[in-house]
Amino acid sequence: DGGITQSPKYLFRKEGQNVTLSCEQNLNHDAMYWYRQDPGQGLRLIYYSQIVNDFQKGDIAEGYSVSREKKESFPLTVTSAQKNPTAFYLCASSSGNRGTEAFFGQGTRLTVV
Amino acid sequence: GESVGLHLPTLSVQEGDNSIINCAYSNSASDYFIWYKQESGKGPQFIIDIRSNMDKRQGQRVTVLLNKTVKHLSLQIAATQPGDSAVYFCADGPTGTYKYIFGTGTRLKVLA
Numbered sequence: 559d560g561g562i563t564q565s566p567k568y569l570f571r572k573e574g575q576n577v578t579l580s581c582e583q584n585l586n587h588d589a590m591y592w593y594r595q596d597p598g599q600g601l602r603l604i605y606y607s608q609i610v611n612d613f614q615k616g617d618i619a620e621g622y623s624v625s626r627e628k629k630e631s632f633p634l635t636v637t638s639a640q641k642n643p644t645a646f647y648l649c650a651s652s653s654g655n656r657g658t659e660a661f662f663g664q665g666t667r668l669t670v671v
Numbered sequence: 672g673e674s675v676g677l678h679l680p681t682l683s684v685q686e687g688d689n690s691i692i693n694c695a696y697s698n699s700a701s702d703y704f705i706w707y708k709q710e711s712g713k714g715p716q717f718i719i720d721i722r723s724n725m726d727k728r729q730g731q732r733v734t735v736l737l738n739k740t741v742k743h744l745s746l747q748i749a750a751t752q753p754g755d756s757a758v759y760f761c762a763d764g765p766t767g768t769y770k771y772i773f774g775t776g777t778r779l780k781v782l783a
Contacts (some may be wrong), residue, residue, distance in 0.1 A: 564714075565706070571750060589765070589769045591771075598679050598778075599679065599775075599776075600679070600760065600773055600774065600776045601715075601760070601773045601776075603770065606769060608769045616770075646712075648714055648715070650714075652765060652771075654765060655765075656702070656703060656765065656770050657702070657703045657722060658703075658765070659705050659717050659720055660705075660715070660762075660765075660771055661717070662707075662714035662715045663714050664712065664713055664714045664760045665712070665714050667712075
């Protein structure tokens, strides 16, 4: 089945640690995105990538890093510089063409312990 | 819509009634709009979309209305069911930079 897969579903991080969230898609999409969602709030864009080996900062990129070495993969690293990392993280992908929707993964809930 | 970190507004509807969820957008050049449904602990799912050359589009129990004059769109859900309880987001895009702009979302609660 075509889709977008995020792992793990739940992740616990100690303060001062870096953690990496995985996102894989088999939809042959060029564009991929990372969003952060806090309880009772909307989606905020962290990073996005239009094509392999290229990515741009979104609205809240500080404390996060990404890579796009393969078309199907767009991992997000939450670094120790992110002061409030506890949130629900959503990965999405799209063809990038005008008039097409984005497809979302099922999310990773990150908790700092 | 614009992505703003505000608390989600809530709409409570009696089971069997119709629901109307509203969304405003700011970019008059936007030409494609999407509605998503997000259940608790899950990723958003596509419900229906509409292009700017249309005023109305219908799906199964859902209708989206687009008013370009006032830059407003609405999602109507007919005969609301308990399974419709979720957060609903509108989005426009992608723009020339491949970005989607999401509204703040509305939490729909269906009362038995």
